[in-house]
Amino acid sequence: MAILPGSAEGLNAFLESLDDGDPMTSRHLVLSTFQGLHSRILVEKGQQKTVGRSKGKGKATATEVETNVPDVEDDEPNEPEDDQYEEDSSGPNALDDPTALDAVIDRFELLIPPDSFSMIFIDEGHRVKNPISKQTIALWLLVGKYVLMTATPSKASLLDLFGILRFGFKALQAKGEISTEPLTHQAYKSLYATFRDEYDHDLFAIPSEQRLDYLRALNPAGFRKLCRSERDARNVTNGTDILPLIMSLFMLRRSKGDTITAADQEVVIGSEIPPYQIINVELGMGPQQAMLYRGVEENVRQVEQQFRDALATGEALEKKLAKQAARKQRKKRKNDSSSSSSSSESDVNESDSDNDSPTAGKTKTDAEKPTEEVKLDDDETREALKRRRLAIASFNPRLDAFESRKIGCNAQTAHHRANAGTDSFDFIYNWTHDDFDVAPPNNRLDMAHYLSATSVKTQAVLAIIKHHLFDCDEKVIVWATEPPVLMQLEILLKILHIETVVIRAGKKNSERVQAEVDFNTNPKVKVILLSV
Numbered sequence: 001m002a003i004l005p006g007s008a009e010g011l012n013a014f015l016e017s018l019d020d021g022d023p024m025t026s027r028h029l030v031l032s033t034f035q036g037l038h039s040r041i042l043v044e045k046g047q048q049k050t051v052g053r054s055k056g057k058g059k060a061t062a063t064e065v066e067t068n069v070p071d072v073e074d075d076e077p078n079e080p081e082d083d084q085y086e087e088d089s090s091g092p093n094a095l096d097d098p099t100a101l102d103a104v105i106d107r108f109e110l111l112i113p114p115d116s117f118s119m120i121f122i123d124e125g126h127r128v129k130n131p132i133s134k135q136t137i138a139l140w141l142l143v144g145k146y147v148l149m150t151a152t153p154s155k156a157s158l159l160d161l162f163g164i165l166r167f168g169f170k171a172l173q174a175k176g177e178i179s180t181e182p183l184t185h186q187a188y189k190s191l192y193a194t195f196r197d198e199y200d201h202d203l204f205a206i207p208s209e210q211r212l213d214y215l216r217a218l219n220p221a222g223f224r225k226l227c228r229s230e231r232d233a234r235n236v237t238n239g240t241d242i243l244p245l246i247m248s249l250f251m252l253r254r255s256k257g258d259t260i261t262a263a264d265q266e267v268v269i270g271s272e273i274p275p276y277q278i279i280n281v282e283l284g285m286g287p288q289q290a291m292l293y294r295g296v297e298e299n300v301r302q303v304e305q306q307f308r309d310a311l312a313t314g315e316a317l318e319k320k321l322a323k324q325a326a327r328k329q330r331k332k333r334k335n336d337s338s339s340s341s342s343s344s345e346s347d348v349n350e351s352d353s354d355n356d357s358p359t360a361g362k363t364k365t366d367a368e369k370p371t372e373e374v375k376l377d378d379d380e381t382r383e384a385l386k387r388r389r390l391a392i393a394s395f396n397p398r399l400d401a402f403e404s405r406k407i408g409c410n411a412q413t414a415h416h417r418a419n420a421g422t423d424s425f426d427f428i429y430n431w432t433h434d435d436f437d438v439a440p441p442n443n444r445l446d447m448a449h450y451l452s453a454t455s456v457k458t459q460a461v462l463a464i465i466k467h468h469l470f471d472c473d474e475k476v477i478v479w480a481t482e483p484p485v486l487m488q489l490e491i492l493l494k495i496l497h498i499e500t501v502v503i504r505a506g507k508k509n510s511e512r513v514q515a516e517v518d519f520n521t522n523p524k525v526k527v528i529l530l531s532v
Contacts, residue, residue, distance in 0.1 A: 477528050500527040500528070501528050515528065
């Protein structure tokens with residue numbers, strides 16, 4: 001294995017030294033970082049902008065071309081947004097016609113010669129689902145035989161299947177088995193707009209008309225040929241009739257329970273999932289961290305006491321409001337009954353009432369006695385209602401009180417918003433700060449600052465969780481012996497919009513059972529936090 005210089009010249013010199021006819025140099029495996037490889041491909045294939053032109057020449061020279069390849073993160077989202085469909089040289093039109101990318105390049109030596117690779121292996125091949133991402137364009141522009149490998153079920157996602165099928169059609173086109181009708185920019189945009197809502201659905205679960213539109217959009221000419229005729233294509237109503245036929249032309253698919261022949265012996269692929277492994281990672285606290293978490297725990301206790309005080313204040317306030325509403329209701333009923341009497345009787349009753357007013361006042365019930373009105377417009381009342389809402393949210397996990405809107409002056413509105421809120425982390429942020437009026441972090445920079453303020457231990461645990469979620473696509477069980485650690489992990493996971501359920505010591509048995517059910521059956525719930 002040769003260690004190549006980290007430059008385009010070194011890679012170019014090595015590739016030029018290879019000779020397909022020489023048995024000593026005909027077989028080489030070039031290893032490169034994914035970002036470095038596809039960045040060089042994009043540079044070579046014309047992903048650049050012209051900054052000047054030579055006099056009397058129609059094309060830019062090597063010194064007059066500025067590369068315009070941004071740093072590309074490997075973990076950038078594969079699903080495109082609407083604003084990514086810009087009409088430029090790096091868009092899907094350029095991908096459909098790679099020759100259009102060579103318009104301004106004529107003085108560069110090839111960084112990667114067209115025939116350098118005899119076979120290209122693409123691991124996790126389902127990640128090529130975004131047809132206009134730079135990584136997909138780079139792979140598309142490589143010349144050679146493709147082998148896409150993936151253990152992700154092809155029916156798990158429409159867009160996963162889209163990328164694999166499109167590379168398969170490219171292979172069939174290269175062999176001359178089918179003709180192609182390249183998808184235009186608008187066709188791509190229309191396709192994603194149609195199926196974005198169905199992203200997490202099985203291909204066979206959507207209506208047959210939409211399913212056929214999806215298959216036709218991949219390659220209209222190829223679809224018609226595979227269906228034998230346009231009439232057959234219109235009459236296909238079941239995706240199971242045509243999809244295996246399409247995939248069998250270029251996809252070797254094996255599922256559990258299938259029977260295959262190997263070395264003249266029939267072998268049945270195991271139908272049972274291999275046993276999972278439990279990895280315990282213990283990160284002990286040092287003396288300074290222990291002191292820090294003791295302080296955090298004390299702060300949590302103080303905040304909990306504030307919530308309990310707010311809860312008591314809110315309950316007393318609600319009782320006053322209830323009495324006030326009942327008093328107004330009785331007064332209204334009394335006025336309604338008095339208005340039904342004749343005016344003469346009303347005058348007499350009024351005269352008698354004036355004469356007997358000192359005595360009558362003594363016979364009124366305590367509920368009818370005039371009391372001080374509760375003013376709903378003052379700051380103290382609003383603050384009490386707001387803390388009442390936070391107290392409900394912190395001690396009753398069944399309520400979704402992640403509320404970002406401001407609490408109004410009306411008690412009924414406050415009560416409603418305390419029991420039904422929007423999904424944001426406003427509550428969590430306020431939960432950890434003394435000033436309840438501080439706005440929550442609403443951008444990535446503020447979130448980064450919040451995450452960086454956590455301890456190294458918490459960040460390490462969070463990194464392990466993210467690795468198993470996003471790289472291994474697994475669910476995670478987290479055991480925590482320190483309550484502050486559990487609470488801080490819950491806050492960070494909420495900020496990262498990772499669905500989490502929590503089982504604490506104070507939860508009822510029914511709530512524990514529900515949390516376990518959600519974790520085991522709900523695909524959106526990725527993490528369960530357990531306090532031991």
